[in-house]
Amino acid sequence: MALSRKNKQITIQKNEFEILSLIKEGMLGTCTHLMSEEERDEVAQTGKFRGEITPYSLTFSPLLSEKIIEQSRIGDVLEFVCEDKVVGEITLKSKFKTSKNVKDIFSPNTCSLDDLGKFCIGGEFEIYNSHIKKIKEDFIRVKNNINAQKITAIVSSFDPLHRAHERMFRWTIDKADLVVIFLIESYGENGLEFSVKQKYLQDFIQKYLPPDRVFVFPLKNIDIFHSHLNPVLESVIAKSLGCTKLVVGQNHTGLGMFYYHNQPQTILDDFSKECGIEIIVLPEFVFCEECKMIVSTKSCPHGLHHHMKYNSNSLRNLLRLGIIPPSVFMRREISTSILTHLFPNRFKNMQKLYNDLFVTSEIVERRKDEEFYEQLLKTYQMTYMV
Known part of the structure; x- marks a missing residue:
């Protein structure tokens, strides 16, 4: 106006x-x-x-x-x-x-x-x-279309989106009619741009999750959530949208987790009782070298010296250095999306570089940076020689 x-x-x-x-x-x-x-x-x-x-x-x-x-x-x-x-x-x-x-x-x-x-x-x-009003209306429409009763919320920056996040998504979807992902701004100068995160999150949902049961609620240009200092505020926005559960990780910055009579307690316990929203605190997920899979630290019998951790800061630092994280940490589509954004037009002779290294058809095809990164990651996963 x-x-x-x-x-x-x-x-x-x-x-x-x-x-x-x-x-x-x-x-x-x-x-x-x-x-x-x-x-x-x-x-x-x-x-x-x-x-x-x-x-x-x-x-x-x-x-x-x-x-x-x-x-x-x-x-x-x-x-x-x-x-x-x-x-x-x-x-x-x-x-x-x-x-x-x-x-x-x-x-x-x-x-x-x-x-x-x-x-x-x-x-x-x-x-x-108000675009917030429009997003809320879209959410209500999706909710009504599938008659969702059990609605679970997740609040995170997904900077970057890694395999532990995937495990959390699938666990949550199994127990809910609809999952609402509140995508928040990244904390600090080293964070990825919101549009980049929104793109690879939406692409991942469309390809690997049931898209009709996952709703992304972007909280762009809002910095009150990005430091994760007040999980009660996250609970309030989830409850206000009609969510019945909120899933958080035990490493949440402001959770204040402690044990009383050998039972885990958090600052969200009182809020949960008074407001009628269930708070689920998930254990930390790691990749165990012995189990050969993603496990929780609570369920895995092996020691920490066998655990590979999903540390967002370290993965982000690798990407900013131009290093592709192993696929055990992140899907190659997400890594390539981020690297292409961070290093636009990185390769001067992309077409020649691709043709000299990888299998191509007889038809000359124009290659993009994303395709090169993806093919490179595929090659990393080959086990022909050890």
């Missing part, structure tokens, strides 16, 4: 726009507006909003428009502007000072108020052309 001059305008960032879209669609709890000061204090004191567990208050302090907020009055209509476009509006119902004792949904990992505005705004708001 073009810029309008009839109302005061608040400039927001892309991340803030996406979070507002999640709030409006009720995907961060039952609250679909920006909270007032009283509601914020309720969350700060009880950890709940109207009886529902809420990890962060849904308050907003627009840093880029402090003067406009300060000059605004209750009842004013303020337009949200993102990337020079009007993307929504809010009818100002309350305005109050920020508090250093409260972490809001827009800056959950901020330790100080140095990067926050002076005032929070509260009230009902609208978001125009």
Whole structure:
């Protein structure tokens, strides 16, 4: 929508726009507006909003428009502007000072108020052309088409997608009518681009999983999930979409797993009981040299010196160095997709290189980088000579 001059305008960032879209669609709890000061204090004191567990208050302090907020009055209509476009509006119902004792949904990992505005705004708001709304509608359509009752959620960056993820997918699909994969942004500068991850994830689902029973919900340009510091927030978005289970790995950064009377406990146990969503904590998956297959550390009788681990950081570092991970770690289609993106037009004489090394038909075919990587990986797997 073009810029309008009839109302005061608040400039927001892309991340803030996406979070507002999640709030409006009720995907961060039952609250679909920006909270007032009283509601914020309720969350700060009880950890709940109207009886529902809420990890962060849904308050907003627009840093880029402090003067406009300060000059605004209750009842004013303020337009949200993102990337020079009007993307929504809010009818100002309350305005109050920020508090250093409260972490809001827009800056959950901020330790100080140095990067926050002076005032929070509260009230009902609208978001125009929300793609989050469209994705949610697509999900509901898929859910209704298969009459899904048991819906399981997985939240991960899949950076990169490796064999242990595959094991988790198949285990989850076996026990659910529908699996929702929340694809989140990668953490840190070394992460892969979102579009690359989305492509190889969708390609993998179409080729190796029942696509009608897996729904990918992309959370692009949203950084509140990418550090995996608050699994309760992941549980909230899964519950808000109607999921009955959430699957997490025991190595989840913010899980806080401990044992009490020899039984595993996590910080999600209370949330699970109160909100009616089952939390399943999967053990770590490894490849055992003795078992000759992917196993869990809980079920394998062999020691750690026989286990090859699926470490995402190490696999990503190999790929960024241009090294193809062995197929025992990752499927060749995923490796080739990532390498082609990281090293575009890497080979100057691709056609000659391919023809000189590999079997070709008599018809001259134009080869791509992906085909070279795939053929190279196939050759690595040949066992003619040891």
